[in-house]
Amino acid sequence: MFRIGQGFDVHQFAEERPCIIGGVRIPFEKGLLGHSDADVLLHTIADACLGAIGEGDIGKHFPDTDAAFKDADSEKLLAHVWEMVKEKGYLLGNLDCTIIAQAPKMAPYIDEIRKNVSRILAVDPSQVNIKATTTEKLGFTGRKEGIASQAVILLRNNQQ
Numbered sequence: 548m549f550r551i552g553q554g555f556d557v558h559q560f561a562e563e564r565p566c567i568i569g570g571v572r573i574p575f576e577k578g579l580l581g582h583s584d585a586d587v588l589l590h591t592i593a594d595a596c597l598g599a600i601g602e603g604d605i606g607k608h609f610p611d612t613d614a615a616f617k618d619a620d621s622e623k624l625l626a627h628v629w630e631m632v633k634e635k636g637y638l639l640g641n642l643d644c645t646i647i648a649q650a651p652k653m654a655p656y657i658d659e660i661r662k663n664v665s666r667i668l669a670v671d672p673s674q675v676n677i678k679a680t681t682t683e684k685l686g687f688t689g690r691k692e693g694i695a696s697q698a699v700i701l702l703r704n705n706q707q
C-alpha cells in the first residue's frame with residue numbers, strides 16, 4: 548500500500564537568528580523566526596510525513612504554546628515524526644522538496660542538506676531530492692521577508 552503526503556511551511560526572516568535550513572546552518576545576514584529553531588524545510592518534511600500517515604500536522608504534535616519546544620532542534624522533531632511513520636509500518640519511497648527563497652542562494656548547500664535529511668531519515672540520498680527556486684522578486688519571498696518550503700512524500704508499506 549502507498550501513502551502520499553504534502554507539506555508546506557513559511558518562516559519570516561529576523562535579525563539575530565540563525566538561518567538553519569534542512570539542519571544546515573546557512574551563512575546569511577538574517578535568520579528565521581519561530582518558536583523552535585524555525586527550520587522551515589524540516590518542518591515541511593515533518594508535515595508531509597504526518598499528512599501521509601493521517602496524523603495531522605506538526606503544530607498538533609509539537610505545539611508552539613509548549614515551552615518544551617522553545618528553540619527546539621527540528622532534527623529531533625522530524626526524527627520523532629519519522630519514528631511514527633516507521634511504527635505504522637511505512638518505508639520511504641521518495642521525498643521531493645522545494646525551498647522557495649529569493650535569498651540566500653541555496654545551490655552551494657543543496658548537497659549537504661540532501662545528505663543531512665537522508666541521514667535523519669536513515670534512507671539513501673537517492674530517495675531524497677532538494678531543490679530551490681526564487682519567486683522572481685515577487686511576493687513575500689521575493690521581497691526577502693521570509694522563506695517558504697514545499698514537500699511531497701511517497702511512503703510504501705513494509706509488509707509488501
Ligand SMILES: Nc1ccn([C@@H]2O[C@H](COP(=O)(O)O)[C@@H](O)[C@H]2O)c(=O)n1
Nearest residue numbers: 648649650651652653654679680681682
Ligand atoms: N534561493 C535560491 C533560489 C534558486 N536557486 C537556484 O537558482 C535556479 C534559478 O532560480 P529561479 O528562481 O530563476 O528558477 C534554481 O533552479 C536553483 O537552482 C538557488 O540556488 N537558491
Ligand SMILES: C[C@@]1(CO)OP(=O)(O)OP(=O)(O)OC[C@H]1O
Nearest residue numbers: 581582583585606609610611616
Ligand atoms: C515547530 C513549532 C514548535 O516549536 O514551532 P515553530 O518553530 O514556530 O514552527 P511552525 O512551523 O510554526 O510549526 C509548529 C510549531 O509548533
